[in-house]
Amino acid sequence: MKVGIVGYGNLGKGVESAISYTKDMELVGIFTRRNPKSIKSNIHTTVYSIDTLYEMKDAIDVLILCGGSVKDLPKQTKQYAKDFNVVDSYDIHDQILDHFNAVHQASIEGKHISIISVGWDPGLFSLNRLYGQAVLPNGKDYTFWGKGVSQGHSDAIRKIDGVVDAREYTIPMQEVIDKIKSGEDLSISNKDMHRRECFVVVKEGSDVKKIETEIKKMPHYFEGYQTSVHFISQEEMNMKHKNLSHGGCVFRKGITGSKHLFHQVMEYRLTLESNPEFTASILVAYARAAYRLANEGQIGCKTIFDVAPIYLHEENRKELIKKLL
Amino acid sequence: MKVGIVGYGNLGKGVESAISYTKDMELVGIFTRRNPKSIKSNIHTTVYSIDTLYEMKDAIDVLILCGGSVKDLPKQTKQYAKDFNVVDSYDIHDQILDHFNAVHQASIEGKHISIISVGWDPGLFSLNRLYGQAVLPNGKDYTFWGKGVSQGHSDAIRKIDGVVDAREYTIPMQEVIDKIKSGEDLSISNKDMHRRECFVVVKEGSDVKKIETEIKKMPHYFEGYQTSVHFISQEEMNMKHKNLSHGGCVFRKGITGSKHLFHQVMEYRLTLESNPEFTASILVAYARAAYRLANEGQIGCKTIFDVAPIYLHEENRKELIKKLL
Numbered sequence: 001m002k003v004g005i006v007g008y009g010n011l012g013k014g015v016e017s018a019i020s021y022t023k024d025m026e027l028v029g030i031f032t033r034r035n036p037k038s039i040k041s042n043i044h045t046t047v048y049s050i051d052t053l054y055e056m057k058d059a060i061d062v063l064i065l066c067g068g069s070v071k072d073l074p075k076q077t078k079q080y081a082k083d084f085n086v087v088d089s090y091d092i093h094d095q096i097l098d099h100f101n102a103v104h105q106a107s108i109e110g111k112h113i114s115i116i117s118v119g120w121d122p123g124l125f126s127l128n129r130l131y132g133q134a135v136l137p138n139g140k141d142y143t144f145w146g147k148g149v150s151q152g153h154s155d156a157i158r159k160i161d162g163v164v165d166a167r168e169y170t171i172p173m174q175e176v177i178d179k180i181k182s183g184e185d186l187s188i189s190n191k192d193m194h195r196r197e198c199f200v201v202v203k204e205g206s207d208v209k210k211i212e213t214e215i216k217k218m219p220h221y222f223e224g225y226q227t228s229v230h231f232i233s234q235e236e237m238n239m240k241h242k243n244l245s246h247g248g249c250v251f252r253k254g255i256t257g258s259k260h261l262f263h264q265v266m267e268y269r270l271t272l273e274s275n276p277e278f279t280a281s282i283l284v285a286y287a288r289a290a291y292r293l294a295n296e297g298q299i300g301c302k303t304i305f306d307v308a309p310i311y312l313h314e315e316n317r318k319e320l321i322k323k324l325l
Numbered sequence: 326m327k328v329g330i331v332g333y334g335n336l337g338k339g340v341e342s343a344i345s346y347t348k349d350m351e352l353v354g355i356f357t358r359r360n361p362k363s364i365k366s367n368i369h370t371t372v373y374s375i376d377t378l379y380e381m382k383d384a385i386d387v388l389i390l391c392g393g394s395v396k397d398l399p400k401q402t403k404q405y406a407k408d409f410n411v412v413d414s415y416d417i418h419d420q421i422l423d424h425f426n427a428v429h430q431a432s433i434e435g436k437h438i439s440i441i442s443v444g445w446d447p448g449l450f451s452l453n454r455l456y457g458q459a460v461l462p463n464g465k466d467y468t469f470w471g472k473g474v475s476q477g478h479s480d481a482i483r484k485i486d487g488v489v490d491a492r493e494y495t496i497p498m499q500e501v502i503d504k505i506k507s508g509e510d511l512s513i514s515n516k517d518m519h520r521r522e523c524f525v526v527v528k529e530g531s532d533v534k535k536i537e538t539e540i541k542k543m544p545h546y547f548e549g550y551q552t553s554v555h556f557i558s559q560e561e562m563n564m565k566h567k568n569l570s571h572g573g574c575v576f577r578k579g580i581t582g583s584k585h586l587f588h589q590v591m592e593y594r595l596t597l598e599s600n601p602e603f604t605a606s607i608l609v610a611y612a613r614a615a616y617r618l619a620n621e622g623q624i625g626c627k628t629i630f631d632v633a634p635i636y637l638h639e640e641n642r643k644e645l646i647k648k649l650l
Contacts, residue, residue, distance in 0.1 A: 017583035021463045042583045097646050117650055124456070124591075126650045127634055131449070133649070134610040134637035135603075138346045181596075256606055258342035258367045262598035264606070266449075269594070271506075273587035278460075281581055281589070285459040305645055309452055310630040312459035320630055321422050324458070325442055325451045 001291045002059060003284075004084075005030045006050065006076065007066035008039055010244065011089065014280025015064050016045055022284065024314050028060055057083055061294070062287045064088075066280075078102045081301070082110035085290045087283055089119040096122060096303075104301035113294040114301045118286045119279040120270055121145070121248070127304055128250040128268040136254025136264055142180055144172035144193055148246025148275060156221045157198060160214050162206035165234060167241040169197045172248065180251055183263055195226040199241050201234045246275035285312045326616045328609075329385040329409075330355045331375065331401065333364055335569065336414065337391035339605025341370055347609065349639050353385050382408055386619070387612045389413075391605075403427045406626070407435035410615045412608050414444040421447060421628075429626035438619040439626045443611045444604040445595055446470070446573070452629055453575040453593040461579025461589055467505055469497035469518060473571025473600060481546045482523060485539050487531035490559060492566040494522045497573065505576055508588055520551040524566050526559045571600035610637040 003019060005012050008030050019027045020043055029046045032039055036047040048056070053063075063080055065088040067073050073090045080086050081103050090099050096117050107114040117123065125143060132141050150170045157166035176193050180186060198215060202208060212229045216222055232240075249269040256262050272278045286304065289311035293302070313320060328344060330337050333355050344352045345368055354371045357364055361372040373381070378388075388405055390413040392398050398415045405411050406428050415424050421442050432439040442448065450468060457466050475495045482491035501518050505511060523540060527533060537554045541547055557565075574594040581587050597603045611629065614636035618627070638645060 013583075014581065018581060020583065021581070023462075093650070096650050097643065100646060122650045124460075127456075129649045130634050130638055130645065131452075134613075134634075134639075135449075135606045137348075137639070254606075256339065256343060256346070256599065256602040258338075258345065260599075262602050264598060264603050265594075265596040267592075267594040267596070269590075269592040271590040271592070273589060274581065274585075277581040277587050278589050281460045281579075288459075303642075303646060303650055305635040305642070305650065306633050308631050308633040309455050309459075313455055314459075314462070317628075317630070318422065320455065321425060321628060324454045325418070325421050325447045325628055325630065 001061045001288065002026050002028045003287055004028045004053070004056070004060040004063045005045075005066055006032075006053070006063060006080070007072065008032050008041070008047070009066065009068075010276035011280055011283075012066035013042055014274070014277040015066055015283055016042060017277065018281040018284040021281075022288075022314065024288070025284070028056065053080075054083065060084060062087060062290050064283050064287050066283075074099060074102075077114065077116060078106045081106035081112060081114045083112070085113045085294045087115045087118055087287045087290050089123075089279055089283055090117045091119060091122055093122060100301055100303065107300050111299045113290045113298055115286050115290050115303070115307065116301060117303055118283050120272075120282065123279075123282055123304055124270070125248070125250050125268070128266070129252070130305060132250070132252025132254075132266050136252055136256070136266065138256070139252055139254025139264075140185070141253075142186075142193065142251045143248065144177060144250075145248040146170040146172050146194065146246065148248070148272075149241075149244070153196065153198075153221055156218060157200060157215055160211055162203050162211055163200055164203055165201040165237050167199045167237065169199075171195050171197055177249070177251075180253065181265065181267075183253075185253075191224045195228070196222060198227065198229045199232050199237060200229060201237050202231060244274045244276055245272060247271045288312060288314070326386045326613065327351050327353045327384060328612055329353045329378070329381070329388045330370075330391055331357075331378070331388060331405070332391035332397065333357050333366070333372070334391065334393075335601035336605055336608075338367055339599070339602040340389050340391055340608055341367060342602065343606040343609040346606075347613075347639065349613070350609070353381065378405075379408065385409060387412060387615050389608050389612050391608075399424060399427075402439065402441060403431045406431035406437060406439045408437070410438045410619045412440045412443055412612045412615055414448075414604055414608055415442045416444060416447055418447060425626055425628065432625050436624045438615045438623055440611050440615050440628070440632065441626060442628055443608050445607065448604075448607055448629055449595070450573070450575050450593070453591070454577070455630060457575070457577025457579075457591050461577055461581065461591065463581070464577055464579025464589075465510070466578075467511075467518065467576045468573065469502060469575075470573040471495040471497050471519065471571065473573070473597075474566075474569070478521065478523075478546055481543060482525060482540055485536055487528050487536055488525055489528055490526040490562050492524045492562065494524075496520050496522055502574070502576075505578065506590065506592075508578075510578075516549045520553070521547060523552065523554045524557050524562060525554060526562050527556060569599045569601055570597060572596045613637060613639070
């Protein structure tokens, strides 16, 4: 199958390398809005201007869209879904349904397949919430994120007057995880499950006390959270806070039984040295699924909930039954 | 949807209670080879003789087969697959493909759906091996079972001369799990990943030294494993070793990246107070899937690899996207 990449940031680079680990995919090219000559691909993929994309339509089985969820994907996915099979990682949770509807219409019109919101949350974490609830309907689930950088929170700090650079880590409360695992039945919100640690570079002469207060009181982002703020130099920021590691876990705790009641715990955990590389690897697996669904004649928009696991793996059913079931 | 249960051992009892936690299922009855009058259901389900099953064919949407994998399911599943939509938990890994082929033929002939080998291993653990390999093709996976009772190993000990009762616990080696999680790249077999702890009741006057040696040297089951044997009284056995807890974990460790390499770890863990109750809960979720697939007009045998997650959950797509994606 022949794959194209739209966008060459961290995610696009991750998709490029993830494809190199597959046996059944060929990377046709990277398509960019920038000057293609200004981009040097990590593993010598040809870089094209996005303007040439439609000319190469017949050479591409699936297009993996690697733009951002705020500005790029709401336009790009529905635009390309009409003429290509597409996969994206749209991750603004409360707007996924609108995105789904818009992309679905385009895919149906163009008789193509699209799979949206592919990643780990939304994505593999969502799947584990679904499997957990389906198997243990009498229970509760808990999702923890981190330790890892939240781009949204980092951006929010950078907008404060006097701030030059900032990095926010979301960190799950280990004591809450321990309580849940030990069987306690907690009704708690995200604010009690996570703390926030911020590293901030400020302009010389800034009032750091004021900035710290402004961060801690910021509604939605920090208010109500246990937040710590560290002021550091730009050198320290560059040296210690540029890594892209992340992770988290989903728990489902449920009770089964009639005469006797039994506690059952399902736990799913990711420990990632590179968040974008991992998300990219998931996108590539679902690109395989999109290709196979399209070959079956299916059309329209799908989510990871709609894709049977067998479509994701290189091997055929017989081998999968023998080796993995 | 209307469900029937065939067989009323621990698994059948678990299915009965799991159905009571659903909103969309009605339990039609329990079907048994024993005298129905000899069975008192835990939650007042009507118990029928298995001989009346075919008479009630039109009243049953899905039949959940709760017999054993050695003697019951190889016959039962293919027998009933012709006239019913069926779900089973057939768990003899290296014979699943044969079972699949036999059941598939019967389901196709009768134009019904069957889903086989549903449980946690084979089952949810298999799914996590598949998702892990599909997302991180450049990696290794490790499955740990336990701590929990292995029925097969317990039975093997019971066959030794002089043994009255026995219980074997499979226990994962925590130090191996720690090494894997800390990033070590191990090439190891089950024997290095698990130890075995046996509790044995013997006839008075038996040569316990000889029995211990016989256990530890038993090929396939214990030879090569770190095994400990404890001789206890029947009273202690009944008091301390009748619980059905189990669990385990599946790890997928992979490497992504081109210029820089990143370690990524996916981890799935189950901690179960009742193994049969949990397996039963999975069977019930896949019975829902069988019903929906049948309503779509699909026929033939499926495994958990073939079933899209959305078929398992009571809620519809729109709600699932809003609440879980």
